[in-house]
Amino acid sequence: MGMDEAGVHGVVFDGEPPVDCYLLQFWPAPVEPDRVVRQASDKAAYWHKFAREQPPPTPRERAAAERTAREVRARARAERVRQHELRMWAGRLPTERLRRVGGNVHRL
Template sequence: MRYCGRDLDRARDEELSVLEGGDPVDHYLLQFWPAPAGPDRVVRQTSRTAEYWHRHARSLPPPPSPQEEAEAESRRREERESVARAAREEAESLLWGGRSPSPSLRRVGGDALELVQLDRDLADAVDAAGPEAQRSMARWAARQAVVKAGLIGVDRIATALESVERGEALPEPIDEPGRAGEGLCTGPGVPGARADATGGPRVDVAQQAKALTALRAAVEPNPLRAALDALFAAATTYGGSYPDLFAAARREIPGLRAG
């Protein structure tokens, strides 16, 4: 690139008159041509103003090299990623009751988050207890739900509960979450009580339907999910008294206490 300017000093001296509408007194020529990259150099200098600006330019630090630019961009990218990661961790902590979950608790799905909202410490204890204690917890919770819902005296429900406690599949149609299964909550001999959900996880929940949900949860292949889902379903049968259920769980399951 080539730059030429005439009357720079005069233009500087008459700058005010030009701004007030006078005729311009300086002229410039810019010329560009292809050439290999190289350092800037002054070919010709003909004014005090140009000398001043050349001196100022030489006092400036050199521009960053391509490697320095790449390193700076890498640092900026790492900083952005760090900020985004911190934001994700904070959001996850809020979602999970104030602290990040273990990988297994994060992955398990089901009603894990629902149970965490009721009792995060219990969810962590179940998570840490191991598969055997988790399966015991799932079966225990299913029994508590059936008893609380008043279904233990209904032959078909009691038979299904015995299957769960033996580690067997649920009989039909209780294994179906749709209309056929829920129809077991009505008919002769089936009580019609509803949960007192004051302060509890659900409002006006049919205890019988949630007891069936607990039975189905207890046979989930993943023992952690089975325990968490069955506990939450049992909690909905207890309504506002669900803390009593959770206190009993801590007393009754030895592996849970150890966890």
């Protein structure tokens, strides 16, 4: 709501009420072409048209996107493991030497 007005208004400073707000909803669905459910501004129409006119990604671009997604998932998993270890070690990760000791070393 207010996308066209926001383009005219310009910058909103601290303390001023927002001019525009948006609701984006995504949900799992089978792969199919994008579909605009509701379009309520000229600016949105412009960007929807622009998006429709873009060429589909090349196999190389798709592969790069998949690689990036795998890397993001791997980093997220590593961070979850790190957070778990921090909880297990009361907020302080063990040294490699302590890790090599093995067994129940939490009390050392």
